[in-house]
Amino acid sequence: MAAVAAFCLARSLRPRPVWRASRTVHAVCFPVIQLHTTGAAMRVSQEDFEKAKDQLKLLKEDPGNEVKLKLYALFKQATEGPCSSPKPGMLDFVKKAKWDAWSSLGSLSKDNARQKYVDLVSSLVSSESSSQVKDTTPDSKHGYETLQVTTTDNITKIMLNRPEKKNAITTQMYREIIQALEEAAKDDSVITVITGNGDYYCSGNDLNNFTNIPSGGIEKMAKDGAVLLENFVKHFIDFPKPLIAVVNGPAVGISVTLLGLFDIVYATDRATFHTPFSELGQSPEGCSSYTFPKIMGLSKANEMLLFNKKLTAGEAYAQGLVTEVFPDRTFGKEVWIRLKAYANLPKNSLALSKQLIRGVEKEKLHAVNCQECELLTERWLSDECMNAIMSFFGKKSKL
Numbered sequence: 001m002a003a004v005a006a007f008c009l010a011r012s013l014r015p016r017p018v019w020r021a022s023r024t025v026h027a028v029c030f031p032v033i034q035l036h037t038t039g040a041a042m043r044v045s046q047e048d049f050e051k052a053k054d055q056l057k058l059l060k061e062d063p064g065n066e067v068k069l070k071l072y073a074l075f076k077q078a079t080e081g082p083c084s085s086p087k088p089g090m091l092d093f094v095k096k097a098k099w100d101a102w103s104s105l106g107s108l109s110k111d112n113a114r115q116k117y118v119d120l121v122s123s124l125v126s127s128e129s130s131s132q133v134k135d136t137t138p139d140s141k142h143g144y145e146t147l148q149v150t151t152t153d154n155i156t157k158i159m160l161n162r163p164e165k166k167n168a169i170t171t172q173m174y175r176e177i178i179q180a181l182e183e184a185a186k187d188d189s190v191i192t193v194i195t196g197n198g199d200y201y202c203s204g205n206d207l208n209n210f211t212n213i214p215s216g217g218i219e220k221m222a223k224d225g226a227v228l229l230e231n232f233v234k235h236f237i238d239f240p241k242p243l244i245a246v247v248n249g250p251a252v253g254i255s256v257t258l259l260g261l262f263d264i265v266y267a268t269d270r271a272t273f274h275t276p277f278s279e280l281g282q283s284p285e286g287c288s289s290y291t292f293p294k295i296m297g298l299s300k301a302n303e304m305l306l307f308n309k310k311l312t313a314g315e316a317y318a319q320g321l322v323t324e325v326f327p328d329r330t331f332g333k334e335v336w337i338r339l340k341a342y343a344n345l346p347k348n349s350l351a352l353s354k355q356l357i358r359g360v361e362k363e364k365l366h367a368v369n370c371q372e373c374e375l376l377t378e379r380w381l382s383d384e385c386m387n388a389i390m391s392f393f394g395k396k397s398k399l
């Protein structure tokens with residue numbers, strides 16, 4: 001029941017289609033809402049409020065359930081005043097979440113609620129326009145919304161680019177990484193690097209991936225997810241050039257398990273490595289059920305993959321998951337000096353040697369990938385998994 005309720009909430013608070021309508025990258029600058037001033041105090045007019053409502057409809061990115069609840073509550077408070085309707089029953093999950101959000105505003109005046117609503121919309125609009133602008137850096141490749149992909153000095157750099165969401169991987173980002181790897185495999189670069197923008201390397205699978213239920217229901221969602229995941233991991237197994245992870249901050253979930261498929265892993269000393277699969281009612285992926293025991297031995301792998309042990313960068317190095325740890329202060333500089341030197345080595349020699357080293361295991365890795373995805377398809381339909389996701393969005397739990 002609880003699991004179904006979680007999905008209902010996500011569905012009911014899903015943005016209107018217009019938020020998802022366009023995937024094209026435009027350097028759009030939304031008009032900034034003008035505040036009408038009366039004396040010293042800044043107040044928003046009804047006109048500003050109406051404009052904010054219209055601007056909200058133009059947003060392309062889903063701001064997430066929590067923000068949508070906040071918008072709902074502020075809107076109701078601004079238009080109807082404090083919540084006076086009876087509290088919905090516990091099982092009416094969606095109505096209860098909305099009622100809670102509205103009630104939490106207490107006796108906030110209509111004017112203040114209107115002001116807060118306009119401020120919130122304005123901040124969403126400007127963060128969306130700045131994230132759209134950031135994709136147009138001169139040497140970044142076009143066609144990516146969630147990544148910044150550049151090739152310089154014989155190095156193709158794929159940077160996960162959702163810093164405000166700790167680089168959580170949406171289904172779109174999975175697809176874009178696949179595309180970026182395919183292009184990097186064919187371009188002139190010698191090595192390929194994956195890193196993250198902002199303070200995180202990556203917070204793993206975007207848990208919203210499990211809340212957009214297609215018309216075929218949650219079974220279809222699980223099947224589609226497994227197909228995407230298997231293809232995604234396959235691209236790492238088969239990647240033909242040296243693949244290097246530059247772990248610029250904490251790493252979670254699938255971004256950690258995949259490290260076993262990289263050729264080198266460099267990390268800042270600020271990085272941590274966490275695979276909380278059992279906490280999430282899930283199971284390991286990224287071939288980690290095979291690579292981790294091989295890299296670090298069975299019991300250390302079990303501490304991570306079964307019991308959610310979060311490793312420091314030093315521990316990850318001691319266990320062989322990380323090649324070298326650098327002080328955060330000099331991380332960027334030192335790593336890139338090293339990588340530029342590697343990228344001057346002969347391209348074909350590196351690629352052929354990599355194939356020799358990785359080739360022995362490829363068949364095994366593909367079989368493991370397939371098994372892991374089969375098990376995950378079942379896990380995603382379990383109450384354990386759905387309750388964990390519901391709990392994350394209810395902000396009751398954080399890693």
Ligand SMILES: CCCCCCC/C=C/C(=O)SCCNC(=O)CCNC(=O)[C@H](O)C(C)(C)COP(=O)(O)OP(=O)(O)OC[C@H]1O[C@@H](n2cnc3c(N)ncnc32)[C@H](O)[C@@H]1OP(=O)(O)O
Nearest residue numbers: 064165166168203204205206207209225229253254398399
């Ligand atoms: C369709 C194919 C599916 C393939 C699935 C493959 C299986 C993969 C499994 C995994 O990767 S399991 C790991 C999943 N990750 C998590 O459970 C992490 C959840 N996030 C957190 O616990 C925390 O956000 C954090 C990473 C510890 C960071 O905490 P902090 O307090 O520093 O920041 P926040 O305010 O929480 O985060 C900022 C912003 O980002 C959103 N966010 C962060 N991580 C995720 C995520 N994984 N999914 C969705 N959203 C995420 C977070 O909600 C905040 O959003 P706003 O509240 O600002 O809107």
